[in-house]
Amino acid sequence: MHLSPDLSIAGALVGFLIGLTGMGGGALMTPILIMFFGVAPLAAVSSDLVASLVMKPVGAAVHWRRGTVHRKLAAWLIASSAPAAFGGVLVVRALGLDGEKQRLIKMLLGVVLLLTVASMIVRAWLTRRAEFAGRPQASGLQGPGELRVRPVATSLIGIVGGLAVGMTSVGSGTLVIALLLLAYPQLRAGQLVGTDLFQAIPLVGAAALGHALFGDVKLSITASLLIGALPAVYLGARLSARRSNQWVRPIITVVLLASALKLIGASTPLTLGLSAAWATGQLLVPLAPRIVRRFVIARELRRARQEVPEGAPLQSR
Numbered sequence: 001m002h003l004s005p006d007l008s009i010a011g012a013l014v015g016f017l018i019g020l021t022g023m024g025g026g027a028l029m030t031p032i033l034i035m036f037f038g039v040a041p042l043a044a045v046s047s048d049l050v051a052s053l054v055m056k057p058v059g060a061a062v063h064w065r066r067g068t069v070h071r072k073l074a075a076w077l078i079a080s081s082a083p084a085a086f087g088g089v090l091v092v093r094a095l096g097l098d099g100e101k102q103r104l105i106k107m108l109l110g111v112v113l114l115l116t117v118a119s120m121i122v123r124a125w126l127t128r129r130a131e132f133a134g135r136p137q138a139s140g141l142q143g144p145g146e147l148r149v150r151p152v153a154t155s156l157i158g159i160v161g162g163l164a165v166g167m168t169s170v171g172s173g174t175l176v177i178a179l180l181l182l183a184y185p186q187l188r189a190g191q192l193v194g195t196d197l198f199q200a201i202p203l204v205g206a207a208a209l210g211h212a213l214f215g216d217v218k219l220s221i222t223a224s225l226l227i228g229a230l231p232a233v234y235l236g237a238r239l240s241a242r243r244s245n246q247w248v249r250p251i252i253t254v255v256l257l258a259s260a261l262k263l264i265g266a267s268t269p270l271t272l273g274l275s276a277a278w279a280t281g282q283l284l285v286p287l288a289p290r291i292v293r294r295f296v297i298a299r300e301l302r303r304a305r306q307e308v309p310e311g312a313p314l315q316s317r
Contacts, residue, residue, distance in 0.1 A: 002220050007037065008228035011051070015229030018052075019059040019236025021252045022196040023173035025052040025204075027113075027259035029225070030169050035268075039221060045169040046215035049208040051225040052172065056200045058230055059237035063194025066241040070187070070195045072149050077176070077199040080158030081165075082206040088166020089210025103265075106168050110263030113178055117257050153183050158199075166207045172200040174259045177252065189252065193240045250282035 010032055017024035026048060033044035063069050157179040164171030177196050180187065187195075211217060257278050261271040 004224040007224035011225035012228030012232040015232035016236040019233040020240045021255050022193040023255045026170035027174040031262045043216040043218050046211040046217040047221040049169050049211050051222045052204045053208045055229050055233045058233045060197040062237035063241050068190040068194035068241050069198045070191050074195050074199040076154040077158040078202050080155040081162035082202040084159045084162025085166040085203050085207040086210050088163040092167050093214050106263045110260045113260035172204050190241050254279045
């Protein structure tokens, strides 16, 4: 069995993102294997799923110990996503979905993720606008026991995510987290990542079993990925479990955007450029209210100085 150091480095990069955000296993690693390492699509999907099956529990265990897994929400997701994932593999085998049809499915997933990113941008803008206007906003920091779980909506999320994973290897993180963000916007970032990583274990396991039986798993690829990914997943999970929403959620949106662009077929330079621009914007947006306030204060001081007669003392405001 030949081990590739380059694959291990790629596994470390994607593994860190998986631990930090819960995303990147299929949406980033599978395209990397196909485009940069020349792996056949079916082998890339199968090998990546088996690697994800080993990586997800590492990150999930960290979140479980820190109490950032919403157990009831995860239970409803698992009950629907795991059977759907195995069914997705059977659908691919029964219908004989060729590469063109799978690319169409991935493009549709990319569009869904782009719409999710757009909704997150609008929500963040409205929140910042309300904060600047001095209106109180819901903090979204309630504990796991205070979240009201909607079984029907949660089960639908699991079914959609499971079918997507079984058919394309994409969705256990990106699609499920995107849908959870829309259905449960009050979830803390740590809860969001921890719950997704936990529910993804049986989800990816069912899909990996299907691909082990009907796919093309390459153990050399899987082993090379895991050498770099396992320690990186652990590190990323520890960071996401300890950091606040303000630190992790912007990273989630950047990964969602990059995943969506790759799924719809955007070039690597375009993906990197837009993702970097969005990341820069995420850093600057929190500073905008302070900059505006300073500008307003400076303008009021200038106006006050102009209104005071020359030689008269300027009263402190």
